Ligand code: NDP
């Protein structure tokens with residue numbers, strides 16, 4: 001039996017955006033989006049910028065210059081973005097503001113290797129129409145396939161766009177910054193190359209490596225929950241925690257991104273980025289101060305403390321899977337090998353479960369399980385801690401067959417919240433123990449929609465706060481740890497097939513049951 005007792009978590013009262021923690025309006029600027037006709041721009045970036053506008057956080061003198069290959073006029077581009085905002089923003093009811101928003105939107109068609117294109121961008125940025133109202137502030141956003149990152153960065157240098165403000169270090173204005181999408185490289189060597197290229201053109205404090213999981217309210221709340229509640233902080237160690245399970249289950253497949261996913265696979269697309277962010281926030285030590293440098297220092301230490309995986313460890317450290325034809329939410333879906341742009345013999349994993357260990361004082365001996373899967377039975381992202389049981393089960397002597405481990409679940413999405421499971425006496429004359437849950441729900445407590453991750457991150461990059469972005473050493477260390485998993489694992493960890501719409505390959509339980517090594 002299980003019951004929910006929401007009222008046992010007291011909430012601080014309804015909150016709204018006006019009370020949110022990033023009320024600082026942005027300065028004026030031009031945002032140049034490379035890849036402006038793509039999926040990310042349409043579904044995330046423009047809706048997020050529009051939501052910032054609706055919340056009064058986007059400076060009225062914000063220019064957006066979209067750059068991509070497809071030919072289209074400014075008007076056509078604005079029309080596409082209007083429907084994107086209506087479909088994907090939090091504020092479709094405030095579409096009346098779009099007329100004002102679109103006055104700052106422009107489009108430039110070019111290929112990323114076209115010298116004339118970069119010259120035209122420079123002329124635009126230096127024109128009075130852009131430079132004066134935006135005070136010269138410029139943010140480049142690389143929303144393209146990763147293979148274009150280096151060529152674009154080189155061209156920003158070659159065509160004097162990276163130094164369009166002669167003194168980029170000058171504060172507070174004008175600034176020149178760059179946001180680079182994930183995945184940042186595809187292994188250690190390419191991440192190093194990319195870091196080298198970008199740091200030849202920009203300084204580290206101009207570079208924002210985005211991982212949108214860090215912009216999610218509930219991901220940020222992992223730190224707040226851990227570090228502002230003594231009850232839970234004191235339990236957050238190997239003395240009490242038996243295992244930690246970090247899972248990102250998705251119902252979606254590759255959604256028309258077959259070409260990209262076939263190259264990336266789940267390990268590069270989800271594990272090295274999003275799951276590692278969840279891992280570091282869950283496991284890091286308290287930072288000396290709540291500011292970018294200190295937080296990033298602690299995150300890097302977690303990654304550097306991961307126990308290196310030797311070739312002989314691989315079979316007990318990873319299970320890889322790929323979905324076959326099935327049903328998700330009652331709708332028939334294709335198997336991965338039948339998706340567009342996927343070779344019929346592909347052995348790219350769409351599911352992975354890793355068992356990792358952190359070799360430090362706090363976590364030695366506690367296995368961390370990182371699971372990511374596409375086309376699963378449900379959409380659910382969780383950080384789940386299972387606590388140790390008492391060595392002596394008192395109530396078993398009194399007739400109870402069960403011991404109930406305490407479990408803490410942080411629900412990142414959907415149904416954002418936190419629940420704590422414990423054992424209680426079943427009413428009656430025996431000492432049978434039932435598991436019950438105390439449950440906190442964001443939706444019930446705050447009754448307001450949290451800002452989308454991209455709102456938070458775009459806002460932070462524009463105001464110059466890099467706390468929620470990855471630093472170069474963080475990225476390189478995570479690729480370094482992942483290296484043994486990125487090679488040909490056909491023999492060491494054969495691909496396991498699972499039906500779309502299920503919970504992944506059965507073999508994953510093999511990892512859960514293995515003892516610490
Ligand atoms: P898309 O394939 O949808 O978009 C790619 C964009 O690049 C298009 O605007 C395309 O223009 C443009 N482009 C491609 N080749 C050229 C070229 N030679 N010259 C000029 N423009 C070109 O990709 P996404 O938007 O899905 O992804 C972009 C980035 O964002 C990737 O790094 C991805 O990993 C990341 N990301 C994406 C997410 C998503 O949900 N989509 C989520 C998180 C990260 P055109 O179509 O006009 O040819």
Ligand code: BG6
Pocket residue numbers: 182250252269
């Ligand atoms: C992206 C991945 O970074 O994150 C996608 O490229 C994935 O494959 C997406 O679907 C998941 O993001 P969210 O916010 O929907 O959990």
